[in-house]
Amino acid sequence: MLALALALWLAAVLGWWAFAFLPLPAAPPAWLAAARTACFGTMERGLPDTAGWMMLALAPASLLAGILVIWGGELRSVVRAARSRTGRVVLAALALAALVEGGWVVERLQAARTAEAWTPGPLEDGPLPAAYPREARPAPDFTLLDQHGAAVSLAALRGRPVVVTFVFAHCQTLCPFVVATLRRAAPDGTAVLLVTLDPWRDTPATLPGLAERWALPPDFHVLSSRSTRDVQRVAEAWGVPAARDERTGDLVHPGLVFVVDPAGRLAYTFSNPPAAWIREALARLGEGRERSG
Secondary structure, three states, X not given: OHHHHHHHHHHHHHHHHHHHHOOOOOOOOHHHHHHHHHHHOXXXXXXXXXXXXXXXXXXXXXXXXXXXXXXXXXXXXXXXXXXXXXXXXXXXXXXXXXXXXXXXXXXXXXHHHHHHHOOOXXXXXXXXXXXXXXXXXXXXXXXXXXXXXXXEXXXXXXXXXXXXXXXXXXXXXXXXXXXXXXXXXXXXXXXXXXEEOOOOOOOHHHXXXXXXXXXXXXXXXXXXXXXXXXXXXXXXXXXXXXXXXXXXXXEEOOOEEEEEOOOOEEEEEEEOOOHHHHHHHHHHHHHHHHHHO
């Protein structure tokens, strides 16, 4: 009985760690992405958070302890069985599975280290140039769901400045940097809309966890939809290019940030701007309202 229990335990551990680290398909079921976030959480580097690492270690350890307490007296017979031909085959198969899975884990850890070491390219950290082009065309309207399950539309935000950008949860470098920049740049009263580029994985059910991971202030809304096509149309309307790897679901995209004036007109378009530029752009919108008033 102990041999069977240990085999089932090892299989369960391999499955548990695979659930945490195996790359999700390009279009996973909503329950799968939500369940993995609920079990392990995710940090900006794409790894489980502190509670997730505890779940990965403590859950198997406590189960193993329980097995040994109940069937520990059979341990010697298990060792003898492992030396048999069948036992060696079983151990070899389990070792191979552990080796393959270990490769996934190492790959994720290496990606995390790369993300941690990444720094944005050189940016002009001075004030927004006075001659930076100012636009005045209508910003494409849309309605999507935010992390609270509420419908958020650009039209409903008329009368206040809005910042719009396009990001996705599994991005480990550019997206967290853009979100952190917006947290520093956007003053109170500015609505910030973070539209996902990955609606296949960033479903409405996963948005609360993403908002918590990114520590979003009250006026920040991370947006998706139950229809992936609805989200794709928004990116297309705003002219945001994104190259998607259909095998892994990962995307390559520019860090575009759009500033919309209180009248719903697209005022500025930036690519990976420093916080000072965004603050200055929003300040100019306020100055424009005062002059027109």
